[in-house]
C-alpha cells in the first residue's frame with residue numbers, strides 16, 4: 237500500500253490547466269485542489285469542460301498547458317494506465333461495460349486487462365479464487381452481488397452506472413472521479429447512490445464528481461467547483477454556490493432553465 241499523503245499536500249492539485257481543441261478553449265486556465273477525504277462536486281452547464289477536465293486528470297487527453305499533481309507527483313502527460321495505477325479511478329459519462337460478459341467478469345476486467353494481449357487472455361489468467369473473491373467483495377460493496385452472473389448489458393442504466401463504479405474500484409483507487417453517475421436515476425436510486433458514495437468516502441476514497449442533478453450534488457458534496465466555458469466561475473460550499481449571482485446567471489442566463497442531457 238502507498239504511504240499516506242502528507243497532510244499539507246492536496247491529494248489533487250490542478251494548476252493553470254488548459255486544453256484547447258483548435259480555437260475552442262474547452263478547459264482554460266483552471267486551478268483548484270481536492271483534499272484527502274473530501275467529496276467535491278464539479279458542476280457547470282453543458283459544454284463547460286467538465287468531462288474534458290476528467291479526461292485530462294485521468295490521462296485520456298494531454299493538456300495544452302498547465303500541470304496536474306496527484307499526492308505531490310506530476311501526472312500530466314502520463315498514460316491512463318499509469319495514472320490508474322497511481323490510484324486515480326474514474327467512471328465514464330457514457331457507460332462502457334463489456335456487455336456480453338457477466339457483471340463479475342466486468343469487475344475482473346477492471347483489474348487490469350489492458351496489460352494483457354486480449355481480454356480473453358486476461359480473464360483466463362485472472363479467474364483465480366483470490367481475484368474472484370475480490371470481485372465479489374466489490375460487487376457486495378456497490379450492491380450488485382445479486383447480479384454477479386448476469387450479462388452486463390441486461391442491467392438497467394442505474395445498475396450499469398454502479399457497475400462502472402465497481403470496475404473503477406477494481407484498481408483500489410485513492411481518488412475516484414465520477415462523471416454523472418446519477419444521470420437518469422429516479423429520486424430513490426439517486427439517494428441510494430449518494431449513500432454508496434458517502435460509504436466509499438468513509439472507507440478512505442476521496443471523491444470528485446461531475447453532476448447535473450443539482451439536488452444530488454448540493455446534498456452530497458462538501459465543496460463545489462463551478463466551471464463555465466472552460467473557466468472556474470465559483471468555488472465554495474453548496475450554500476455559497478446556490479446564492480452566487482454569477483452561478484445563477486450562468487445557469488439561467490440563456491434559456492431560463494438548467495439544460496440537461498438528453
Ligand SMILES: Nc1ncnc2c1ncn2[C@@H]1O[C@H](COP(=O)(O)OP(=O)(O)OP(=O)(O)O)[C@@H](O)[C@H]1O
Nearest residue numbers: 257260262280281282283284285286287288289497
Ligand atoms: N475531442 C474533442 N474534440 C473537439 N472538441 C471537443 C472534444 N471534446 C470536447 N470538446 C468540446 O469541448 C467543450 C467541452 O466539452 P466537455 O465534454 O468537456 O463538456 P461537459 O462540461 O462535460 O459537458 P456535458 O455537461 O454536456 O457533459 C465542448 O464544446 C465540446 O464540444
Ligand SMILES: [Mg+2]
Nearest residue numbers: 286287288329
Ligand atoms: Mg460531460
